[in-house]
Amino acid sequence: MKIMSREKYIDKLLQNLKIEWTTLGNANYIELADKKRKAVKSSNRIEGNIPYYGANNIQDYVDDYTHDGTYVLVAEDGTTSVERYSIQWATGKFWANNHVHVLRAIDGLDNRFLFHYLHIVNFVPFLTGGGRAKLTKAKLLEIPIPIPYPDDIEKSLALQRRIVDILDKFTELEAELEGRKRQYEYYRNKLLSIDVLSKGKLKTDKIRIMTLGELGTFTRGSGLQKKDFTPTGVGCIHYGQIYTHYGTWTDITKTCVSKEFARKLRKAKYGNLIIATTSENDEDVCKAVAWLGKEDIAISSDACFYAHTIDPKYVAYYFQTRQFQKQKRKFITGTKVRRVNTNDLAKIQIPIPPLSEQQRIVSILDKFDTLTTSISEGLPKEIELRRKQYEYYRDRLLSFKH
Incomplete structure (x- = not known):
């Protein structure tokens, strides 16, 4: 139409x-x-x-x-x-x-x-x-x-359904994308669960359940703020960017700080996990990205980095699972600002299969992640257009005088 x-x-x-x-x-x-x-x-x-x-x-x-x-x-x-x-x-x-x-x-x-x-x-x-x-x-x-x-139910419902048909057409694309994401999340949770890991070719005794603290160390970031960003210099990740810019891993930072300023800051190395420890909602607390770049990068406060002995992407994917989220919620504190401290993060358990199995799981999840990301990145303009159309026609169709 x-x-x-x-x-x-x-x-x-x-x-x-x-x-x-x-x-x-x-x-x-x-x-x-x-x-x-x-x-x-x-x-x-x-x-x-x-x-x-x-x-x-x-x-x-x-x-x-x-x-x-x-x-x-x-x-x-x-x-x-x-x-x-x-x-x-x-x-x-x-x-x-x-x-x-x-x-x-x-x-x-x-x-x-x-x-x-x-x-x-x-x-x-x-x-x-x-x-x-x-x-x-x-x-x-x-x-x-x-x-x-109100005096004619059939006529009333017919009109309501016509309005719904118009509005639903603008939300179909987002619904499809959401369905793909949930399918991906389902397989990610399954692949990284102890039950599925132990039912595969591996014997249960080859899968260790360990705490993050046993496998590595957490270091809090430094006093880095957005005003400290420079066009060039040493790469840096501000905790707010983890919510908005980064996915599961990256080898390029969005921003930099000057070399002089970077000397004062704590830095993450290749393979470290960068974790946002503060958010306004429970879901985003501990959102994480694996750093796979060659150079060390500066990390802001309200974030930490995790130096560990696991495949970097494996632990990054684990931070996205229901198993991790469930454990994390026990340690969240604060009211308006929600946070998890590094001492509590160290108590969270993770299943550790042999390195070859970690890499196999990562390979599978990378394919899912690429598919979901390519769909997400290929559709934003179309989704934004449809969302604006939806809001326009929603207001047009439903803003009745009262």
């Missing part, structure tokens, strides 16, 4: 539209399923294939579920942005912790229509609390929602 014809179609679709406003507390349209949700400490979760949802995304995979069906998840607290409030789409069996409200549309309201509409809601007036804003159940139920053609 071309843009001009789409505009005319939308004009016709919304012509003489009748809207009735109700709230998320209206049980005729909304089922609230919060009573089934349950928080489980990471140390008590049993690993499985069922997604465990938190305020912003899937935090883990477990062997049981709290809900089965298609639901919309709205952050109760801990959303990464109050302006772009966390709304998630969950289908099938899943576990919801107590940081998300679980609801779904019933009868005269389409669930996907509700999902898209909640993305344009201004949640700020309904939030309470300070740094960790909270959307209580009482406030959630006050949020207004529109019902098109």
Whole structure:
């Protein structure tokens, strides 16, 4: 559908539209399923294939579920942005912790229509609390929602589904990319689990379970700030760049510092793992990149580097697994700023097969990583365009007067 014809179609679709406003507390349209949700400490979760949802995304995979069906998840607290409030789409069996409200549309309201509409809601007036804003159940139920053609359910649902069809077309590409990433994560977790390692050609006694502290040492970075960057000089990695710029490994730094300044800083060597030890959310704490460049590089504070005896990519991939994330969560401290100290990092366990097996696993994961990265890097412009189109048409189709 071309843009001009789409505009005319939308004009016709919304012509003489009748809207009735109700709230998320209206049980005729909304089922609230919060009573089934349950928080489980990471140390008590049993690993499985069922997604465990938190305020912003899937935090883990477990062997049981709290809900089965298609639901919309709205952050109760801990959303990464109050302006772009966390709304998630969950289908099938899943576990919801107590940081998300679980609801779904019933009868005269389409669930996907509700999902898209909640993305344009201004949640700020309904939030309470300070740094960790909270959307209580009482406030959630006050949020207004529109019902098109309330006196004609068939006509209402037909319109809602046409709107959903238009909006979903702009999100298909991101959904496909997300599916590829989850498939890659699944295989990465499997390949690096002790169960799978021991079921292969290796005997269990050839796989050692060791702590990171037994295999190497952690060194904190120095007082390096963004203002210290120079066009040329000694390569450096600032902890913030680990979140935004680097993947599993790199042999080129994004930035440099002067040679004079670099003399004062602690430096990582070839094969070291560079770890961001601080973040505003649990998922990003301990995000890591293996340094495979020839020269030593400077590392900022709020990061550390790990000198070890493992294949560099093997340990970098392990830092991305559920097994690592589960152990890491036990050591996270802080409220607004979340962090893990190097003494606790040293306590985390890792399965260590022989070097040849480490390299075989890395070779497999490199292929997956290259495929996923090439898809991700080849599509950003297209995804950005579709996201802008989505936001435009979402606002165009769902900004009803109230």
